[in-house]
Amino acid sequence: MRTIQSVNEMQSHAIGLRSGGQLIGLVPTMGSLHAGHLALIDIAKEEADKVIVSIFVNPAQFGPSEDYEQYPRVLEEDLEKCRERGVDIVFNPSVVEMYPQGYSTFVKEEHLSAGLCGVSRPHHFRGVTTVCLKLFNITRPDIAVFGQKDAQQCAVIKKMVTDLNLPTSVLVGPTLRDADGLATSSRNAYMSDVQRQEALSIPKALQIAQDMVQQGTRSVDRIVAEITHHLSLHRRVRVIYAQVVDKETMEPAREIEPGRHIACVAAWVDQTRLIDNVEL
Ligand code: AMP
Secondary structure, X not given: OEEEOOHHHHHHHHHHHHHOOOOEEEXXXXXXXXXXXXXXXXXXXXXXXXXXEEEOOOHHHOOOXXXXXOOOOOHHHHHHHHHHHOOOEEEXXXXXXXXXXXXXXXXXXXXXXXXOHHXXXXXXXXXXXXXXXXXXXXXXXXXXXXXXXXXXXXXXXXXXXXXXXXXXXXXXXXXXXXXXXXXXXXXXXXXXXXXXXXXXXXXXHXXXXXXXXXXXXXXXXXXXXXXXXXXXXXXXXXXXXXXXXXXXOOOEOOEOOOOOEEEEEEEEEOOEEEEEEEEO
């Protein structure tokens, strides 16, 4: 496995691979790799000849009072996991390599990124689309793999790829969960055992929503009321939003059409911000 920190080196290597007819798969991450990331790597390995994992904690997608500084950085462990998983290249540039002095160009999707997380994190998706477009230009992927856990991110990236005619196919892997139901996330490391128990109310509330739809409920109001009621029973949990939206357009749903809509939750568990969603 090769590790590359330089943008120029990564780009010329990727161009070389492509001209040699190799299909490139990219898995963009912020590191602190967990089973959810590894499952995306497996998808990339199945679909591409060479797999590049980028590890970059992207300052542009964090707000001023968010957890950029605390975000876990465990490069050696991540490299070991990538090696074991059969990754070909890890691209882990520094912040100045990606955003040199005087950097001033940003890409912004203006519709799908406005709701849900876009309300409480107003510059987040601008940071995500900017870094992803840069990573696509640097690593030249035929496919890029993202996780359904960040459903809005998937929709925004797909829209950017369509709108800007990028020659990359976006694949979405399912949300990976720990045995207790909590979606794996680098931010889970912030929580104590007690907080984690409270956090389980999030997948539980989403499971209740799924069950209601299975039993015939189609009213979005009733589903959202049930989700928020369940979360309100947990005193460390503060809901940022609980919404049912179309999984492609992120438009709020009126009445549930099974297979088309997802229930999304963002909540604070004390100081940890978690998101999750399920298909209804
Ligand atoms: P992150 O390192 O948190 O920026 O995530 C990198 C990629 O991994 C994104 O495409 C995420 O959607 C994806 N991801 C994070 N957690 C999970 C999970 N539990 N299951 C599947 N994919 C995930």
